[in-house]
Structure formats: structure tokens, C-alpha cells
Amino acid sequence: DAGVTQSPTHLIKTRGQHVTLRCSPISGHKSVSWYQQVLGQGPQFIFQYYEKEERGRGNFPDRFSARQFPNYSSELNVNALLLGDSALYLCASSPRGNPVEQYFGPGTRLTVT
Amino acid sequence: GDSVTQMEGPVTLSEEAFLTINCTYTATGYPSLFWYVQYPGEGLQLLLKATKADDKGSNKGFEATYRKETTSFHLEKGSVQVSDSAVYFCALTLEGYQKVTFGTGTKLQVIP
Numbered sequence: 001d002a003g004v005t006q007s008p009t010h011l012i013k014t015r016g017q018h019v020t021l022r023c024s025p026i027s028g029h030k031s032v033s034w035y036q037q038v039l040g041q042g043p044q045f046i047f048q049y050y051e052k053e054e055r056g057r058g059n060f061p062d063r064f065s066a067r068q069f070p071n072y073s074s075e076l077n078v079n080a081l082l083l084g085d086s087a088l089y090l091c092a093s094s095p096r097g098n099p100v101e102q103y104f105g106p107g108t109r110l111t112v113t
Numbered sequence: 114g115d116s117v118t119q120m121e122g123p124v125t126l127s128e129e130a131f132l133t134i135n136c137t138y139t140a141t142g143y144p145s146l147f148w149y150v151q152y153p154g155e156g157l158q159l160l161l162k163a164t165k166a167d168d169k170g171s172n173k174g175f176e177a178t179y180r181k182e183t184t185s186f187h188l189e190k191g192s193v194q195v196s197d198s199a200v201y202f203c204a205l206t207l208e209g210y211q212k213v214t215f216g217t218g219t220k221l222q223v224i225p
Contacts, residue, residue, distance in 0.1 A: 004156075033212070042117075042202050042215030043157070056211025090156055099206050099213050100145050100164065104157040 002027070004093050004105035012111045013081050021076045021108045025093030031055075032074040033099065034066060035090040037107070043090055049074055050097035078110075086112045115140045117216035119203045125222045126193055134188040134219045136177075136203035144205040146170075146179050146186040147213070151200045160188075160201070193223045 005024045013019050025032050031050040035043035048056035049068035063079045072093075078085055088107040095101060120135040138144065148160040148170070161170030166181035175190045186203060203216040 040218075042204075042217050043213075045212035045214070048211040050211075058212060092157075097211060099211060100162070102159070102213065104149075106156040 004091055004103055006089075006091050006105040006108050008108060009106070010109045010111075012113060014113055015081055015083060017081050018077065018079050019081060019110060021078075021089050021091075021110070023074045023076070023091030023093075023105060025072050025074070025091075026103055029093040029095050029103075030072055031094045031097050031099075032068055032072065033092045033094070033102065034074070034076045035092065036060075037088040037090055039087070046076070048097070048099070055097055081112045083112050086110060115144070115205060115207065115214050117203050117205055117214055119201075119216035119219050122200075122218070122220040123222055124219060125224065128195055128223055128225050129192045130223075132188070132190040132193045132197075132221070134201055134203075134221070136186045136188065136216060138184050138186065138203075138205050140184075140205055140207060142207045143181075144207050146177070147204040147206075148175070148177055148186070148188050149202040149204060149215070151202065151218070153199070157202065193221070195223045195225055197221060198223045 033048040034046040037043040045058040047066045052068045068074045090107045091105045092102045145164040147162045149157040161172040163170040163179035169178045200218045
């Protein structure tokens with residue numbers, strides 16, 4: 001079975017631009033979470049969606065938003081990009097809303113110049 | 114708030130050496146504890162987990178025991194291999210929470 005997939009793999013954007021990152025969960029998984037991993041740090045929780053509803057939000061500004069589609073795939077949107085948004089963005093899926101059983105994708109590397 | 118503290122790296126070991134990576138946590142309830150591994154250029158993989166006190170998680174020769182009295186979840190392996198070179202993250206989640214809280218990671222380098 002395919003694991004969690006994310007696109008694109010790498011992305012370069014300019015300050016002030018907008019970016020959309022995409023994630024497809026493991027088949028049958030209904031929950032998707034997003035994490036930001038700055039170089040040299042552990043991942044930081046951004047959002048969790050379960051059954052197309054937001055169930056959790058981390059300490060990130062309103063420039064960050066997300067949604068989950070009827071097929072359980074998800075998008076993370078970031079507006080007005082800052083240099084500090086440069087990071088690896090990880091998506092994780094789980095069968096239910098409980099993150100105890102969570103599987104991560106390979107991530108999208110975003111560079112903001 | 115909830116947090117995870119793990120030992121600073123990098124840790125450099127010779128092949129077949131014994132590995133310990135220390136992890137302690139602070140939590141307002143009874144967390145589930147995890148070790149994740151991240152190989153260069155890849156996402157996170159769950160290495161092992163323990164969901165209640167005194168549980169021992171194990172996988173691929175790695176072990177960690179959930180110690181409630183010392184709020185610790187140290188990672189151990191008896192004989193490391195070059196292929197174990199990676200960054201290891203200790204993490205926790207609480208019942209009813211939607212997020213996993215990660216430590217800052219410990220880089221392990223195993224030399225032949």
C-alpha cells in the first residue's frame with residue numbers, strides 16, 4: 001500500500017508570495033496533521049483535520065490555513081511568506097483522530113528567498 | 114506546557130558500541146511516548162512507542178522503557194550499525210490531544 005504522499009518535493013518562493021502544499025493520506029485514514037520542521041529542530045504542530053473538520057491548531061499565525069477534502073487529502077496554505085517560513089513541512093495521517101498511530105510523509109522542503 | 118527534553122548531539126559511536134539517548138518529559142497528564150527516526154532527506158518514521166507506565170517499546174534492536182517515576186523514556190541499543198546513523202526524536206502525546214510534541218532531536222553518527 002502507498003504511504004503518505006506529499007507534493008511538491010521542493011519549492012522556492014519569494015517573500016510575500018503565497019504557497020499551497022498538498023498531502024494524500026494512507027488509504028482508509030481519515031485524519032491528516034501538518035507539522036513544520038525548521039532545520040535543526042523538532043517538528044512543530046500546525047493543524048489537525050479529522051473527517052474534514054479542524055480538530056487542532058498549533059501556535060501559528062493566521063497566515064497559515066488548511067483544509068481537508070472529501071477524499072481526505074489536504075492542503076496547507078501559507079500567505080505573505082516570510083524568510084522564517086523556510087522549513088520542511090510534514091504531513092502525517094492516522095486512521096482516526098488519535099495521533100498515537102500516525103504515519104509521516106517525506107515532506108515538502110520550502111525555501112523562501 | 115507539555116515538553117520533551119533530549120540530550121544534545123551529535124553522538125558519535127563506533128560500530129557495535131552501546132547506544133543510549135536520554136529523553137525526559139513534562140506533561141500535565143499521562144502521555145503516550147514515542148521515538149521517531151529521521152534518515153537524511155527523509156520524513157519521520159515511528160521507531161517505537163509506549164502508551165503507559167512501565168511499558169517497554171522495542172523495534173529493530175532498539176528499546177525504551179516508560180518510567181513514570183523519573184519521567185523518562187531513554188532509547189537504547191546494544192550494538193549499533195552504520196545504517197543506524199540518523200536523527201532520533203523523542204516525542205509525546207496526551208489522551209484527547211490532537212498533536213504530538215517533539216524534542217529537538219539527537220543526531221547519531223556511527224563510524225565503521
